[in-house]
Amino acid sequence: MLGKFNIEPLTEQILELACKDPISPEDALYLLNVTGNDYHALLMTADFLRQELVGNNVTFIKNWNINFTNICTGNCGFCAFRTDANNSQAYFLKVPDIIQRAQKAAKSGATEICIQGGLHPDIDVYFYESILKEVKDKVEGVHIHAFSPMEIYHASHKSYLSIEETLKILKEAGLDSMPGTAAEILNDEVRNIICPEKLNTQEWREVIETAHQLKIPTTATMMYGHIENKGHWIEHLEILRSIQKRTGGFTEFVPLTFMHHKAPIYQQGMALPGTTGTQDLKLYAVARLMLHHYLKNIQVSWVKLGLKFSQACLMTGANDMGGTLGEENISKSAGASYGERIEADELIRIIRDLDRVPAERDTLYRHVNPI
Numbered sequence: 045m046l047g048k049f050n051i052e053p054l055t056e057q058i059l060e061l062a063c064k065d066p067i068s069p070e071d072a073l074y075l076l077n078v079t080g081n082d083y084h085a086l087l088m089t090a091d092f093l094r095q096e097l098v099g100n101n102v103t104f105i106k107n108w109n110i111n112f113t114n115i116c117t118g119n120c121g122f123c124a125f126r127t128d129a130n131n132s133q134a135y136f137l138k139v140p141d142i143i144q145r146a147q148k149a150a151k152s153g154a155t156e157i158c159i160q161g162g163l164h165p166d167i168d169v170y171f172y173e174s175i176l177k178e179v180k181d182k183v184e185g186v187h188i189h190a191f192s193p194m195e196i197y198h199a200s201h202k203s204y205l206s207i208e209e210t211l212k213i214l215k216e217a218g219l220d221s222m223p224g225t226a227a228e229i230l231n232d233e234v235r236n237i238i239c240p241e242k243l244n245t246q247e248w249r250e251v252i253e254t255a256h257q258l259k260i261p262t263t264a265t266m267m268y269g270h271i272e273n274k275g276h277w278i279e280h281l282e283i284l285r286s287i288q289k290r291t292g293g294f295t296e297f298v299p300l301t302f303m304h305h306k307a308p309i310y311q312q313g314m315a316l317p318g319t320t321g322t323q324d325l326k327l328y329a330v331a332r333l334m335l336h337h338y339l340k341n342i343q344v345s346w347v348k349l350g351l352k353f354s355q356a357c358l359m360t361g362a363n364d365m366g367g368t369l370g371e372e373n374i375s376k377s378a379g380a381s382y383g384e385r386i387e388a389d390e391l392i393r394i395i396r397d398l399d400r401v402p403a404e405r406d407t408l409y410r411h412v413n414p415i
């Protein structure tokens with residue numbers, strides 16, 4: 045079929061195979077560099093495979109972010125959210141304030157509360173534990189999706205506990221799932237430049253794999269478009285795929301395009317101003333072909349991409365619109381200009397315009413209800 049498009053024989057061969065099996069890292073890298081008709085064939089194949097694997101539903105979740113502090117001892121070069129404790133913009137929500145926001149979220153219909161914050165120097169695992177216990181106690185029926193692998197690592201060090209001990213305490217207190225953030229690019233040469241004090245690749249894997257072993261599902265993310273190259277994208281996807289083959293603990297893959305405007309590494313001339321739209325589309329398509337049936341859900345981050353470009357990504361491999369984001373601070377701090385909150389009706393309009401089926405889901409992709 046693809047021969048009609050007059051594409052390179054090697055591209056045709058890889059894309060035909062991709063409809064049956066996940067592609068190799070070498071083939072994935074080749075596809076990231078195709079142009080012209082080969083590029084169109086790649087995008088169409090990813091869309092075909094998406095339809096085969098997950099059908100025509102485009103899911104979304106009603107969720108709410110609570111970023112409880114922007115005070116952080118970290119120094120990630122891409123972060124415009126963090127600040128020092130003595131900065132006039134610094135804030136640190138106490139547990140009752142967090143509960144109040146969680147109650148407001150639940151009242152507005154949110155089924156997931158996502159709680160993350162900076163690495164505050166005074167908090168340890170018992171602070172995180174108290175948040176979880178209080179939310180579970182005082183806010184009925186919400187799923188708590190909380191704490192990045194870096195926060196787990198921070199909590200374990202501050203409390204002199206292992207990663208496993210830390211996660212067990214948090215699960216017991218009500219942690220339902222975790223964001224797979226802090227992954228950035230899983231290559232230590234890149235990490236040493238963009239986030240030298242953050243946990244390294246092996247440490248990120250340890251937190252994630254331990255969470256999965258303890259039956260705490262996580263998302264998988266990749267922040268791209270700064271100093272890395274395409275080989276790093278493939279290395280990153282291959283790490284995610286290998287973890288997923290063993291644990292099955294990832295719920296979705298979320299590519300996060302680099303927000304450059306306020307990022308220190310961009311302002312210092314060290315990083316690119318993000319990717320182009322063509323590169324984004326190729327990444328979505330190649331991720332679909334690599335992750336295949338191992339990890340079926342690929343999410344667009346509308347807050348970073350905008351709703352119009354999110355539609356394009358939904359036609360090249362993605363099947364999830366993410367959340368309504370009742371409150372969002374991190375992308376906004378980094379210069380994202382697509383708002384901080386969206387009504388479900390607007391997501392539904394975007395999805396229906398693609399002739400796809402909008403469906404509300406929960407964090408674990410259960411209760412997928414076509415609307």
Ligand code: SF4
Binds near residue numbers: 117120
């Ligand atoms: S990305 Fe997270 S850990 Fe890094 S500086 Fe920002 S808030 Fe701190």
